[in-house]
Amino acid sequence: xxxxxxxxxxxxxxxxxxxxxxxxxxxxxxxxxxxxxxxxxxxxxxxxxxxxxxxxxxxxxxxxxxxxxxxxxxxxxxxxxxxxxxxxxxxxxxxxxxxxxxxxxxxxxxxxxxxxxxxxxxxxxxxxxxxxxxxxxxxxxxxxxxxxxxxxxxxxxxxxxxxxxxxxxxxxxxxxxxxxxxxxxxxxxxxxxxxxxxxxxxxxxxxxxxxxxxxx
Amino acid sequence: xxxxxxxxxxxxxxxxxxxxxxxxxxxxxxxxxxxxxxxxxxxxxxxxxxxxxxxxxxxxxxxxxxxxxxxxxxxxxxxxxxxxxxxxxxxxxxxxxxxxxxxxxxxxxxxxxxxxxxxxxxxxxxxxxxxxxxxxxxxxxxxxxxxxxxxxxxxxxxxxxxxxxxxxxxxxxxxxxxxxxxxxxxxxxxxxxxxxxxxxxxxxxxxxxxxxxxxxxxxxxxxxxxxxxxxxxxxxxxxxxxxxxxxxxxxxxxxxxxxxxx
Numbered sequence: 001x002x003x004x005x006x007x008x009x010x011x012x013x014x015x016x017x018x019x020x021x022x023x024x025x026x027x028x029x030x031x032x033x034x035x036x037x038x039x040x041x042x043x044x045x046x047x048x049x050x051x052x053x054x055x056x057x058x059x060x061x062x063x064x065x066x067x068x069x070x071x072x073x074x075x076x077x078x079x080x081x082x083x084x085x086x087x088x089x090x091x092x093x094x095x096x097x098x099x100x101x102x103x104x105x106x107x108x109x110x111x112x113x114x115x116x117x118x119x120x121x122x123x124x125x126x127x128x129x130x131x132x133x134x135x136x137x138x139x140x141x142x143x144x145x146x147x148x149x150x151x152x153x154x155x156x157x158x159x160x161x162x163x164x165x166x167x168x169x170x171x172x173x174x175x176x177x178x179x180x181x182x183x184x185x186x187x188x189x190x191x192x193x194x195x196x197x198x199x200x201x202x203x204x205x206x207x208x209x210x211x212x213x214x215x216x
Numbered sequence: 217x218x219x220x221x222x223x224x225x226x227x228x229x230x231x232x233x234x235x236x237x238x239x240x241x242x243x244x245x246x247x248x249x250x251x252x253x254x255x256x257x258x259x260x261x262x263x264x265x266x267x268x269x270x271x272x273x274x275x276x277x278x279x280x281x282x283x284x285x286x287x288x289x290x291x292x293x294x295x296x297x298x299x300x301x302x303x304x305x306x307x308x309x310x311x312x313x314x315x316x317x318x319x320x321x322x323x324x325x326x327x328x329x330x331x332x333x334x335x336x337x338x339x340x341x342x343x344x345x346x347x348x349x350x351x352x353x354x355x356x357x358x359x360x361x362x363x364x365x366x367x368x369x370x371x372x373x374x375x376x377x378x379x380x381x382x383x384x385x386x387x388x389x390x391x392x393x394x395x396x397x398x399x400x401x402x403x404x405x406x407x408x409x410x411x412x413x414x415x416x417x418x419x420x421x422x423x424x425x426x427x428x429x430x431x432x433x434x435x436x437x438x439x440x441x442x443x444x445x446x447x448x449x450x451x452x453x454x455x456x457x458x459x460x461x462x463x464x465x466x467x468x469x470x471x472x473x474x475x476x477x478x
Binding site: 012014015018019053054055124125126127128129130131132133150153154156158159160175176177196198199200201202203204205 | 218219220221222257262284287288289291292293310311312313314315337338339340341388389417418419442443472474475
């Protein structure tokens with residue numbers, strides 16, 4: 001058993017690693033959490049986490065820049081159905097296209113575009129930076145036991161773009177920010193969070209624990 | 217609105233130690249920034265800011281260690297500022313585990329630095345800290361100027377115009393401190409906060425002058441800030457994070473109450 005956090009030069013992964021290690025310990029799971037840029041390690045991992053910070057096109061370029069990584073991810077996640085968690089731009093990369101700065105292709109694992117958030121209220125600030133609650137559209141094991149809805153726990157968001165124009169059943173949760181901001185997606189053995197679970201205190205740690213125990 | 221206002225304690229750190237210590241809980245080591253950060257995390261703070269006031273740049277490595285140890289223990293957003301002059305400084309802090317880095321004097325001296333930093337790391341992690349003082353006389357139209365060197369050195373730069381400029385260059389957030397109010401406990405400079413918040417499309421964090429619970433409310437309701445930052449009222453235990461949050465919620469502001477009990 002191992003968890004691979006994919007390192008492709010996009011930001012600090014130390015905090016994410018510590019959060020996964022802590023929740024593995026708390027859930028009594030004996031799983032090493034590896035931060036890795038090695039496609040073979042990703043291919044062999046039982047669970048895969050793709051983080052991402054910055055602009056979509058830069059992250060995509062970074063991912064392509066690691067020889068064999070896109071192939072290893074595709075084989076493990078789409079071919080062999082390994083549980084997968086995309087975080088922030090790591091979630092966005094699951095989509096068909098990113099429209100930030102320039103149009104660039106994503107991994108195409110879920111339909112849709114990554115487009116600018118357009119709140120109906122012009123006084124709302126972009127980036128959507130801070131704490132928001134989740135409106136969940138259906139049950140999912142990674143959300144088990146987590147209070148959601150307007151009176152539920154909060155998730156920490158930092159982003160200006162989000163998934164749009166997707167199939168309705170892909171969206172697992174949204175957040176209200178003068179429009180419905182896509183907060184979580186799920187399909188097959190994949191989940192994605194636009195927010196940062198490793199920065200979302202109680203909610204985030206519980207979600208990470210649930211992901212480690214998820215058997216899709 | 218389900219999106220929440222942020223309450224942000226700020227810790228001044230010198231040579232790896234919290235200046236004056238944190239006295240609101242019985243910490244084993246009141247001067248250890250990591251212990252203080254964990255206490256604020258447990259208390260329900262929405263975000264944490266470290267300001268490194270270490271004089272010598274040789275000693276800044278100590279700060280990287282503090283940031284690393286904090287990021288290992290606190291799963292909440294962390295902003296670090298103080299002495300940030302180069303893209304390498306920013307990279308070192310982000311690699312250590314900071315989520316955002318705040319730039320102050322280096323941006324005043326070289327605006328293009330903001331653009332380089334934002335291009336490299338993304339707007340979302342670049343905060344520009346503005347220290348402003350009112351320079352208009354009574355009866356004149358409000359005007360504030362940027363001051364550097366802890367409020368001692370005027371620059372002749374208009375604070376509101378400067379805020380617009382750094383946001384256009386890529387700053388994702390403005391940390392706005394009134395040097396007139398800082399340390400006075402007489403409340404935020406609300407006219408300044410409102411002027412900057414209305415001028416830029418990014419979040420503005422109000423800082424400098426909090427002394428009462430109502431001051432926190434005013435910073436958001438009147439000043440238009442999306443976050444409020446304070447130091448001494450939290451460190452000395454004048455107010456707990458929970459007291460501030462309950463008061464702001466009672467005033468009708470959207471507040472995250474996760475982890476706040478009682």
